[in-house]
Amino acid sequence: MTVAMDSIQFHQPVRVGDIVSLWCRTEKISQSSIWIHVDVRANPRWSEDKHKVTETSVTLVAINQDYRPIPILN
Numbered sequence: 001m002t003v004a005m006d007s008i009q010f011h012q013p014v015r016v017g018d019i020v021s022l023w024c025r026t027e028k029i030s031q032s033s034i035w036i037h038v039d040v041r042a043n044p045r046w047s048e049d050k051h052k053v054t055e056t057s058v059t060l061v062a063i064n065q066d067y068r069p070i071p072i073l074n
Contacts, residue, residue, distance in 0.1 A: 008056045017045040020053070027057065032069035034060045 014020060020042050027035040040053045064070045 003058060003060055005056055005058050008054055010054045012042070012051055012053050014042050014053055015044065019043040019045070021050070029072070031071050032062050034072065036060065 020040060023039040023041065025037050027037050029035075036058045037055070038058055039055045041050045042053045043050045062070050062072050
């Protein structure tokens, strides 16, 4: 499996000690690829307030030993 990310831009910093949560949802599934949207939120160590840190779209592609796409499901 190989992974590609369009881009990533941090809206707010993540500090040492923050608890980081990733919220993912499947956007699309094709024969050999899965597109996933990822929201990243941080919870400062001494606070209950969570804030969005970044978001991105990730594409996962199933590949064989020759780096050619293969079906996800047989």
